[in-house]
Amino acid sequence: xxxxxxxxxxxxxxxxxxxxxxxxxxxxxxxxxxxxxxxxxxxxxxxxxxxxxxxxxxxxxxxxxxxxxxxxxxxxxxxxxxxxxxxxxxxxxxxxxxxxxxxxxxxxxxxxxxxxxxxxxxxxxxxxxxxxxxxxxxxxxxxxxxxxxxxxx
Amino acid sequence: xxxxxxxxxxxxxxxxxxxxxxxxxxxxxxxxxxxxxxxxxxxxxxxxxxxxxxxxxxxxxxxxxxxxxxxxxxxxxxxxxxxxxxxxxxxxxxxxxxxxxxxxxxxxxxxxxxxxxxxxxxxxxxxxxxxxxxxxxxxxxxxxxxxxxxxxxxxxxxxxxxxxxxxxxxxxxxxxxxxxxxxxxxxxxxxxxxxxxxxxxxxxxxxxxxxxxxxxxxxxxxxxxxxxxxxxxxxxxxxxxxxxxxxxxxxxxxxxxxxxxxxxxxxxxxxxxxxxxxxxxxxxxxxxxxxxxxxxxxxxxxxxxxxxxxxxxxxxxxxxxxxxxxxxxxxxxxxxxxxxxxxxxxxxxxxxxxxxxxxxxxxxxxxxxxxxxxxxxxxxxxxxxxxxxxxxxxxxxxxxxxxxxxxxxxxxxxxxxxxxxxxxxxxxxxxxxxxxxxxxxxxxxxxxxxxxxxxxxxxxxxxxxxxxxxxxxxxxxxxxxxxxxxxxxxxxx
Numbered sequence: 279x280x281x282x283x284x285x286x287x288x289x290x291x292x293x294x295x296x297x298x299x300x301x302x303x304x305x306x307x308x309x310x311x312x313x314x315x316x317x318x319x320x321x322x323x324x325x326x327x328x329x330x331x332x333x334x335x336x337x338x339x340x341x342x343x344x345x346x347x348x349x350x351x352x353x354x355x356x357x358x359x360x361x362x363x364x365x366x367x368x369x370x371x372x373x374x375x376x377x378x379x380x381x382x383x384x385x386x387x388x389x390x391x392x393x394x395x396x397x398x399x400x401x402x403x404x405x406x407x408x409x410x411x412x413x414x415x416x417x418x419x420x421x422x423x424x425x426x427x428x429x430x431x
Numbered sequence: 432x433x434x435x436x437x438x439x440x441x442x443x444x445x446x447x448x449x450x451x452x453x454x455x456x457x458x459x460x461x462x463x464x465x466x467x468x469x470x471x472x473x474x475x476x477x478x479x480x481x482x483x484x485x486x487x488x489x490x491x492x493x494x495x496x497x498x499x500x501x502x503x504x505x506x507x508x509x510x511x512x513x514x515x516x517x518x519x520x521x522x523x524x525x526x527x528x529x530x531x532x533x534x535x536x537x538x539x540x541x542x543x544x545x546x547x548x549x550x551x552x553x554x555x556x557x558x559x560x561x562x563x564x565x566x567x568x569x570x571x572x573x574x575x576x577x578x579x580x581x582x583x584x585x586x587x588x589x590x591x592x593x594x595x596x597x598x599x600x601x602x603x604x605x606x607x608x609x610x611x612x613x614x615x616x617x618x619x620x621x622x623x624x625x626x627x628x629x630x631x632x633x634x635x636x637x638x639x640x641x642x643x644x645x646x647x648x649x650x651x652x653x654x655x656x657x658x659x660x661x662x663x664x665x666x667x668x669x670x671x672x673x674x675x676x677x678x679x680x681x682x683x684x685x686x687x688x689x690x691x692x693x694x695x696x697x698x699x700x701x702x703x704x705x706x707x708x709x710x711x712x713x714x715x716x717x718x719x720x721x722x723x724x725x726x727x728x729x730x731x732x733x734x735x736x737x738x739x740x741x742x743x744x745x746x747x748x749x750x751x752x753x754x755x756x757x758x759x760x761x762x763x764x765x766x767x768x769x770x771x772x773x774x775x776x777x778x779x780x781x782x783x784x785x786x787x788x789x790x791x792x793x794x795x796x797x798x799x800x801x802x803x804x805x806x807x808x809x810x811x812x813x814x815x816x817x818x819x820x821x822x823x824x825x826x827x828x829x830x831x832x833x834x835x836x837x838x839x840x841x842x843x844x845x846x847x848x849x850x851x852x853x854x855x856x857x858x859x860x861x862x863x864x865x866x867x868x869x870x871x872x873x874x875x876x877x878x879x880x881x882x883x884x885x886x887x888x889x890x891x892x893x894x895x896x897x898x899x900x901x902x903x904x905x906x907x908x909x910x911x912x913x914x915x916x917x918x919x920x921x922x923x924x
Binding site: 368 | 483596597599600603604606607610614616617619621622649650652653654655817819820823824826827830831834835838840843844847855858859860861873876877880881884
């Protein structure tokens with residue numbers, strides 16, 4: 279866990295170094311906030327990094343955080359699978375448009391992951407799409423169009 | 432002022448607005464009884480839907496949601512010993528033992544009634560604060576407003592709990608994310624990577640949804656969290672619980688007063704309020720030896736306090752523009768989306784809106800508690816739904832919501848990117864509320880800093896108002912850290 283904490287803190291440090299460097303190139307009026315915030319943050323991130331490295335060296339950690347990390351490690355495969363579902367859904371939206379993608383995503387997810395029966399799944403999908411279309415019209419909402427749909431049209 | 436209050440009530444009673452308030456209440460009740468989801472998630476989910484609404488309807492929905500979260504979060508606390516939100520932790524100590532004794536309905540009845548009275552008292556406190564703070568708000572100029580923004584930013588350390596340095600850094604990171612896009616003082620694009628989408632900055636909606644809602648949903652799925660062990664309460668004990676609460680009326684009033692006061696201090700949220708109230712009740716109530724073993728007073732005190740906190744928390748947020756928590760930060764963003772700015776205008780031109788907010792707070796607490804009492808059996812059954820069946824529908828809503836920010840593909844892409852960042856921060860113990868506070872205050876801080884420096888140079892630091900607020904910030908930080916350390920559960924038990 280500590281290794282990842284240090285890595286994240288280093289990433290934050292790099293971000294602040296970069297924002298400070300970039301801010302030097304801005305006009306005076308635009309430079310004020312980003313430059314000074316970055317300059318204040320950089321020594322603080324270094325202090326945080328120092329604390330984390332010190333904690334790692336002295337192996338100063340609570341039993342709870344070790345337990346949490348182990349639990350997280352166990353859940354990681356499931357997390358990656360669900361992240362895949364989310365990315366797949368986004369890809370489907372890009373290709374087929376929001377409404378069609380939502381129908382396919384919900385049907386597949388409810389059937390495979392939620393263990394719903396076919397009737398329950400179809401009912402859930404139809405009701406959701408009905409709500410989306412209804413509220414979309416009432417609240418004047420917009421959906422992303424699919425690239426394939428645009429090509430065909 | 433009473434005339435405006437009545438006018439505001441009429442505005443709120445417009446059927447179209449009542450519907451939005453009830454939608455907010457329904458969402459708040461659902462968010463409350465789902466462990467892991469809190470006010471910030473609820474606020475993020477509703478935020479995209481206020482586009483195009485008038486401020487009265489939008490606020491009715493957002494405040495309706497925020498007002499009742501601490502009412503329904505009692506369900507999991509009492510029934511399964513798991514807090515529905517951070518503000519319901521202390522309720523477990525006596526609520527869960529009561530449920531194990533077969534008195535779950537009594538505990539729920541007492542909790543809902545106390546929550547309702549606490550919420551109403553919170554609304555009254557907010558109402559009474561208007562004449563007190565009005566002259567102060569109107570006297571503020573850019574240097575004082577800058578100091579108020581700094582006060583909001585200074586609370587990020589307290590919000591970070593036992594990692595104040597991480598809180599400050601997360602706040603600074605939020606300020607930098609808020610600086611993305613065109614600068615307020617000069618037409619210069621900053622940190623945009625020449626991406627057109629970023630020229631207007633990252634939208635608050637995408638930020639809030641990604642940072643708070645996405646990580647919780649992912650974890651709910653991965654943990655395969657099912658709260659199927661819920662004990663369904665019987666209806667018979669509810670009235671007994673209400674009678675218990677009425678008998679402990681002074682405890683309710685006292686706890687609600689503490690709740691509103693602690694809520695007023697930015698940075699101290701529901702997690703602190705409920706422990707402070709529980710500790711105070713245990714200390715000052717007679718025959719307190721049964722606290723922790725199923726004493727109904729151990730349910731009444733924290734529940735009245737955490738609902739009253741909402742009214743207190745809205746005083747600095749609405750009148751001074753200081754978000755004391757992630758929830759109020761998103762609420763302030765919502766106000767901006769509807770073209771209203773917190774601060775002096777809330778006690779002058781937008782006083783009617785402030786009154787609508789107060790009425791919503793009061794009415795939502797009444798309707799929320801009534802709904803919880805009436806539908807407690809149904810709600811107890813809903814909380815048995817496993818995450819796998821609920822989350823896909825919420826994910827669809829989140830994607831719809833994030834796309835409404837700019838109606839651009841970037842909204843969806845950045846929702847996922849910020850969502851991953853939020854998940855990483857959550858699991859590496861980096862606090863997320865300071866980030867959203869920094870993000871929301873970024874533009875105001877930069878604007879007021881620039882105006883103050885342009886008009887006064889460094890002399891703005893010598894303004895009496897600036898010095899007083901500076902001292903107040905130091906006092907608040909000291910008091911906040913002290914109060915937070917004292918309110919830790921281990922100290923109470």
